[in-house]
Amino acid sequence: xxxxxxxxxxxxxxxxxxxxxxxxxxxxxxxxxxxxxxxxxxxxxxxxxxxxxxxxxxxxxxxxxxxxxxxxxxxxxxxxxxxxxxxxxxxxxxxxxxxxxxxxxxxxxxxxxxxxxxxxxxxxxxxxxxxxxxxxxxxxxxxxxxxxxxxxxxxxxxxxxxxxxxxxxxxxxxxxxxxxxxxxxxxxxxxxxxxxxxxxxxxxxxxxxxxxxxxxxxxxxxxxxxxxxxxxxxxxxxxxxxxxxxxxxxxxxxxxxxxxxxxxxxxxxxxxxxxxxxxxxxxxxxxxxxxxxxxxxxxxxxxxxxxxxxxxxxxxxxxxxxxxxxxxxxxxxxxxxxxxxxxxxxxxxxxxxxxxxxxxxxxxxxxxxxxxxxxxxxxxxxxxxxxxxxxxxxxxxxxxxxxxxxxxxxxxxxxxxxxxxxxxxxxxxxxxxxxxxxxxxxxxxxxxxxxxxxxxxxxxxxxxxxxxxxxxxx
Numbered sequence: 016x017x018x019x020x021x022x023x024x025x026x027x028x029x030x031x032x033x034x035x036x037x038x039x040x041x042x043x044x045x046x047x048x049x050x051x052x053x054x055x056x057x058x059x060x061x062x063x064x065x066x067x068x069x070x071x072x073x074x075x076x077x078x079x080x081x082x083x084x085x086x087x088x089x090x091x092x093x094x095x096x097x098x099x100x101x102x103x104x105x106x107x108x109x110x111x112x113x114x115x116x117x118x119x120x121x122x123x124x125x126x127x128x129x130x131x132x133x134x135x136x137x138x139x140x141x142x143x144x145x146x147x148x149x150x151x152x153x154x155x156x157x158x159x160x161x162x163x164x165x166x167x168x169x170x171x172x173x174x175x176x177x178x179x180x181x182x183x184x185x186x187x188x189x190x191x192x193x194x195x196x197x198x199x200x201x202x203x204x205x206x207x208x209x210x211x212x213x214x215x216x217x218x219x220x221x222x223x224x225x226x227x228x229x230x231x232x233x234x235x236x237x238x239x240x241x242x243x244x245x246x247x248x249x250x251x252x253x254x255x256x257x258x259x260x261x262x263x264x265x266x267x268x269x270x271x272x273x274x275x276x277x278x279x280x281x282x283x284x285x286x287x288x289x290x291x292x293x294x295x296x297x298x299x300x301x302x303x304x305x306x307x308x309x310x311x312x313x314x315x316x317x318x319x320x321x322x323x324x325x326x327x328x329x330x331x332x333x334x335x336x337x338x339x340x341x342x343x344x345x346x347x348x349x350x351x352x353x354x355x356x357x358x359x360x361x362x363x364x365x366x367x368x369x370x371x372x373x374x375x376x377x378x379x380x381x382x383x384x385x386x387x388x389x390x391x392x393x394x395x396x397x398x399x400x401x402x403x404x405x406x407x408x409x410x411x412x413x414x415x416x417x418x419x420x421x422x423x424x425x426x427x428x429x430x431x432x433x434x435x436x437x438x439x440x441x442x443x444x445x446x447x448x449x450x451x452x453x454x455x456x457x458x459x460x461x462x463x464x465x466x467x468x469x470x471x472x473x474x475x476x477x478x479x480x481x482x483x484x485x486x487x488x489x
Contacts, residue, residue, distance in 0.1 A: 047071050048236060051123040053149045055079075055086060055113060057205070057315075057384070058170060058198055059129030061098055063113075065209035066127075067105035069240045074120060075113040087113040094383035094410040097206035117152040121159060125166045125237055129198075132171050134319050139326035141174050141319070150184065162189040166233040169195040169218075172260050172320055174327040178253035182220055192230035194219055195253050197260035202314065203381030212241065215248040218256020264320040265340060270305040271312050272346040278308035278487025279353065288487030289469065308487045310441060310467040311350035313378035313387040318344070350486075351389050354439070354467050355396055357484060361437050361463050367401035370460065372435035374428055375442020376408035376415050383410040390441035390467075391415065398422055407431035409444055429458060436461040443468040452479035 047070045052063040055077035063075040077083050085092045089103040105111030112119075120126065130145035146169075157165055167185060169178055178195040185191050195218030200208045217234055219227040231250055235242060242248060251259075278288040288308045296303030312318065321344055328337040362369050378388035385391045391411075398404045398421075405425040406415065412424050425431035428447060432438060432455055440447050448470045456462050462481040466473065469485060476483035 046236075048125055049123045050074070050125045050127065050237065051076060051120040052127045052129055053077075053120075053153065054128065054130040054145065054171075055082060056129070056131055057093060057095070057202070058200065059127070060086060060092070060102070061095060061200065061205045061209060062127060062129055062170065062198070064098065064101040064105050064111060065206060066237070067108075067111035068101045068210065071110070071237065073105070073111050074123065075111070076115070076117060076120060077113070078115060080115050083113045083115050094381075095205050096203060096381055101206055117156065120153065121156045123156075124164070125168060125233060126153060126157075127168045127170050129170045132173055132319075132323075134322060139322035140330075141172070141323050141326075143173065143177065146171060146173070146177075146181075150181065154188070157185070157188050157191050160190060164229060164233060165191050166230060167191065167193045168234060168237075169193070170198050172197065172316070172323070173257055174323060175254050175257040175261075175331075176327075178218055178257055179220070182253065192226065192233065194230050194234050195256040196234065197256055199260065199263065202379060202384055210241070211244075212246055215241065215246055216256050216259050217248065217250045218253040219250060220253060222250045222252060261320040261324045264317050265324050265343075267305050268312060268317050268321045268347065269340075269343050271317075272343040274306045274308045275311060275350050275486075276346050281487035285489070286487075287489045307469045309350070309469050310354050310389040310393065310486070311347040313389045313392075314382075314384055315386040318347070318387045351393055351396070353486065354389075354393055354441075354465065357465050357486070358393075358397065358437060358439060361465065361482070361484065366397060369402050369437065370435050371397055371402045371404050372425075372428075372431040372438045372459070373397070373404055373406045374408075374431060374438065374440045374447045375444060376406055377411040377442050380442055380444045381410075383408075383414055385411050385414055385418075388442075393439065393441060393467075395419065395422060405431040405433075405435065408442065409446065432458040435459045436463070438464040439467055440464065440471065441467045443470045452476040452481055456480055 050066055050071045050073045052059045052073060052075045055063065055075040059075060063073045067073040075086060082092050089106040091099040091102055128146060128149055130149055132141040132143060135142045178193065182193045185193055197216055199212060215238055217231055219230055221227055274288065274292055277291055281288040281291065292306040295301050296306050321340060325337055325340050359366060373394040375390040376385055376388060376394065378384055394404055394406045405423055407425045407428050415422065416424060428450065438459065452475055456479055464476060464481055465484045467486065469488065473483040473485055473488060
């Protein structure tokens with residue numbers, strides 16, 4: 016349970032008559048606001064519940080009626096630590112509601128756009144159709160505000176230049192302002208990251224303009240508890256705000272791929288990448304985070320944001336400057352094949368019919384997200400090459416079974432290990448990191464394990480009679 020801030024507001028009371036319209040150049044008085052969150056996927060649902068937790072009256076909108084039904088009943092449709100609690104509390108106390116009807120948003124002062132921007136099927140760039148559709152649905156209700164100050168806030172990760180295009184679209188609507196406020200959520204820590212962010216970034220048309228002052232005041236009213244708690248806030252132009260998110264993720268991707276490239280060199284030379292990473296991480300210019308070698312990154316953000324930045328840079332003519340990011344992406348995807356080569360070698364080059372336990376399907380622990388998951392991709396490729404795979408994961412199996420019904424799964428790690436000739440640890444769930452090698456040795460038919468995440472004490476496993484292999488580790 017995360018440390019939540021502050022205490023929830025009292026339950027919603029019957030609405031009072033609409034006040035007289037405020038001038039278009041003045042923000043509403045401080046206090047709880049009527050807020051909408053458009054798009055109730057992972058980002059939007061967490062954001063909606065968290066805004067209700069800090070006292071606002073929040074309405075979440077989505078076209079997926081099943082998802083909305085679950086959320087409206089206070090049931091989390093995905094795994095995220097702390098989310099079930101804030102969702103149930105918000106619904107129970109009347110601060111949080113969900114709908115499929117855009118008309119229910121008419122009375123809202125602030126509208127957050129939390130739509131997915133998936134990678135386009137025809138290239139590396141982002142597909143913005145969901146944002147455009149949301150604006151189509153929202154625009155009539157913005158017009159009906161009769162000039163009262165209204166804020167549209169972009170949370171989605173978009174190509175640089177998108178926010179200014181949207182601002183031009185909204186410009187004819189009196190009293191409507193646009194701020195781009197990128198999210199920096201980490202799956203597994205999303206509620207805490209929403210309520211205790213490292214920073215708030217506001218992108219506006221002109222940080223020094225009068226119009227920006229109204230927009231900033233409106234968004235400050237939403238974030239008042241966070242600002243009072245000392246969260247820093249930066250006001251920049253639209254383009255800078257759009258680049259902050261993708262630049263941060265691309266930098267993290269670069270660190271991960273860098274240490275993975277070093278891991279391959281360690282395998283060739285006999286060095287240990289854990290020692291190298293520890294030593295360079297002591298340099299305060301570098302730091303120790305994101306320097307654990309393994310099978311690479313995945314999920315719905317880092318790969319997409321990296322490729323989106325490459326694509327947009329190419330469209331804007333910065334092809335040569337961003338060529339290195341293509342290599343970062345190539346190194347990352349290559350780690351999956353590297354792990355597969357280790358698996359083939361561990362089984363003497365023959366996968367057909369060999370029992371392989373794969374521990375982990377989610378792209379990281381504390382989530383059920385399998386989007387672009389290295390662990391799931393490796394399991395599927397082993398299965399495709401004829402291995403008798405048994406895939407375990409404490410959260411992601413329901414989604415895996417829906418998408419890949421022919422992929423054999425195991426309800427527990429013990430079930431996966433039973434009779435295995437090779438074990439691959441591919442998602443570093445705490446229960447997998449804590450496996451007892453002596454007890455695990457009894458379950459398998461052949462004690463060989465590949466630590467694809469660099470989290471096991473290989474010496475302890477070897478002492479228990481295992482052939483324990485790491486990526487770049489001795």
